[in-house]
Amino acid sequence: SQQGEEDPQALSIQEGENATMNCSYKTSINNLQWYRQNSGRGLVHLILIRSNEREKHSGRLRVTLDTSKKSSSLLITASRAADTASYFCATPNSGYSTLTFGKGTMLLVSP
Amino acid sequence: DGGITQSPKYLFRKEGQNVTLSCEQNLNHDAMYWYRQDPGQGLRLIYYSQIVNDFQKGDIAEGYSVSREKKESFPLTVTSAQKNPTAFYLCASSLGQGGVGELFFGEGSRLTVL
Numbered sequence: 649s650q651q652g653e654e655d656p657q658a659l660s661i662q663e664g665e666n667a668t669m670n671c672s673y674k675t676s677i678n679n680l681q682w683y684r685q686n687s688g689r690g691l692v693h694l695i696l697i698r699s700n701e702r703e704k705h706s707g708r709l710r711v712t713l714d715t716s717k718k719s720s721s722l723l724i725t726a727s728r729a730a731d732t733a734s735y736f737c738a739t740p741n742s743g744y745s746t747l748t749f750g751k752g753t754m755l756l757v758s759p
Numbered sequence: 760d761g762g763i764t765q766s767p768k769y770l771f772r773k774e775g776q777n778v779t780l781s782c783e784q785n786l787n788h789d790a791m792y793w794y795r796q797d798p799g800q801g802l803r804l805i806y807y808s809q810i811v812n813d814f815q816k817g818d819i820a821e822g823y824s825v826s827r828e829k830k831e832s833f834p835l836t837v838t839s840a841q842k843n844p845t846a847f848y849l850c851a852s853s854l855g856q857g858g859v860g861e862l863f864f865g866e867g868s869r870l871t872v873l
Contacts, residue, residue: 679859690763690849690864691802736801740858745809746792746817747857749802 652680652737652750660756667724669753671737672717680713680720681738681747691736694722727757761786765850765865772837772844772872780835780868782850790857791833795819796847796867805848807857808833837870845872 652673661667671680678699683691697704697713697720704711710723724731734754738747763784772778784791790809794802804817808827822841827833833852837844847869851862 681861683862688847688867688869690765690866691851691862692864693861696861738862744858745790745815745856746804746807747862748804749794751799751801 652739652748654735654737654750654753656753657751658754658756660758661727663727663729663757663759665727665757667727667731667755667757669722669735669755671720671722671750673720673737673739674718675742676715677739678744679740682709682711682720682722683736683738683749685734685736685752687733694735724755727755729757729759731755732757763850763852763863763865765848765868768866768868770868770870772870774872775839777836777838778844778870780837780848780850780870782833782835782865783831784833784852784863785831786852786854786863787830788852788854788863789830790853790855791827792851792853792857792862793817793823793825793833793835794849794851796849802849805835809856844870846870 652671655670681696682694685691708725713720734752736752738749766781792807793805806825808814824836850865
């Protein structure tokens with residue numbers, strides 16, 4: 649059961665530009681998480697934002713959450729070639745026992 | 760260093776053969792998960808376990824089996840009943856319930872059926 653859907657599916661930018669990815673979900677949640685996956689590797693947790701938070705920062709990452717629109721965005725500022733990866737949003741299932749992942753956004757940052 | 764170890768990294772299997780993927784964690788996490796990833800797709804949950812000797816089916820459990828005899832270990836067997844087993848398999852763990860905290864992932868095992 650797919651809960652979160654990322655948009656766009658792919659994004660290509662130049663180094664130094666900002667990258668914005670969006671995630672929409674269907675049911676009420678108490679938190680939303682973002683993960684990063686380098687090609688052929690496992691996922692790495694980036695940030696968790698709770699339903700009572702509107703915005704959260706971690707280094708060059710800024711995540712927003714709009715529970716009224718059931719959407720979240722991940723902004724990477726001043727992108728670097730090393731940011732090239734796939735980015736996934738993840739939301740809890742109804743019992744909060746597992747996470748459901750979207751299909752991800754593939755980000756390509758060119759030098 | 761604490762983490763999750765998956766093995767083997769690459770595995771080739773002939774049709775009709777069962778194969779077992781290993782997942783070990785030394786994070787002292789209670790919960791463990793198996794996800795499957797196909798090209799261009801998100802992660803789909805196969806099985807998860809919140810405590811030793813107990814596990815639950817995920818969204819795509821058919822053709823797979825698991826065991827959780829030790830807290831540290833959660834092996835996944837891909838049986839011959841799995842119609843399309845070629846995929847990238849990811850194991851993860853979490854301290855508490857997976858829906859409320861961070862998941863820690865292994866580096867994955869890529870299975871190819873010849």
